């Protein structure tokens with residue numbers, strides 16, 4: 709894992725971002741244009757866990773001052789349970805000075821819910837009929853800043 713690094717992704721990763729997203733979250737469809745926007749538009753921050761130009765995982769956030777929403781977090785199935793998603797979120801929050809992070813996650817996505825609970829997210833609401841008639845759980849993580 710030593711040669712791995714987290715970088716802010718640019719447009720050269722558009723194809724890899726789409727491929728990994730479709731592999732990890734096939735039920736969530738984005739248009740081809742959306743992937744370009746995640747990498748180009750200033751309201752999105754997209755970070756990748758990269759090894760020798762291979763994209764092993766990524767996180768996409770929308771950031772508004774010290775709050776952010778997680779649009780998506782995905783890790784290549786062969787590299788899961790190695791702390792990649794956790795490190796991507798930690799890095800993104802640190803570099804953007806985020807104090808509150810929100811995520812909406814489908815009720816059936818028990819692995820992701822375990823992941824989010826494991827790093828301290830708490831359920832704060834339900835979004836009815838979020839996707840394909842399925843509800844999403846709204847979760848929030850409050851990060852302490854200690855001076």
Ligand SMILES: CC(C)(COP(=O)(O)OP(=O)(O)OC[C@H]1O[C@@H](n2cnc3c(N)ncnc32)[C@H](O)[C@@H]1OP(=O)(O)O)[C@@H](O)C(=O)NCCC(=O)NCCS
Nearest residue numbers: 732781782783788789790791792793794819820822823826
């Ligand atoms: C959810 C996901 C991003 C986690 O990525 P990851 O790199 O494997 O997660 P980490 O290794 O950082 O996990 C940290 C902790 O989260 C929890 N966790 C992660 N995956 C878990 C699983 N499958 N089952 C239970 N707990 C899990 C554990 O507490 C884990 O710590 P541990 O391995 O020491 O027990 C990954 O499984 C994934 O890409 N899933 C498909 C896409 C998705 O559902 N994304 C979230 C919705 S936006």
